[in-house]
Amino acid sequence: MPIAVAAGVGMSIISSEHFFSTFLSSPWTTAKFVETEEDKAQIRRLYMMACAASLITAGILSAILKQAWPLLAAAILCIMYIIIYERSLKGVI
Numbered sequence: 030m031p032i033a034v035a036a037g038v039g040m041s042i043i044s045s046e047h048f049f050s051t052f053l054s055s056p057w058t059t060a061k062f063v064e065t066e067e068d069k070a071q072i073r074r075l076y077m078m079a080c081a082a083s084l085i086t087a088g089i090l091s092a093i094l095k096q097a098w099p100l101l102a103a104a105i106l107c108i109m110y111i112i113i114y115e116r117s118l119k120g121v122i
Contacts, residue, residue, distance in 0.1 A: 034098055037090045041099035045083035045106045052079040056117035069118050076114050080107040 052075045087103030
């Protein structure tokens with residue numbers, strides 16, 4: 030794997046993590062303080078916004094590098110975060 034692709038994957042993962050940290054509290058905080066269905070809906074809207082920002086950024090990196098790896102890495106990370114936050118909304122983290 031060329032260094033540019035590795036750097037693109039790394040940047041994609043770091044930016045995805047950054048977007049989730051920016052938009053959301055920790056999964057533990059979510060599990061402890063989310064009480065109503067409106068609270069849960071707000072968490073879901075926020076993680077979808079983080080996913081959108083992550084995938085757009087990764088898509089740009091993929092287009093620049095002409096490789097799908099940054100987009101694939103961001104998609105996997107987004108799925109992982111969605112699973113974690115859905116578990117936290119159920120109080121199971």
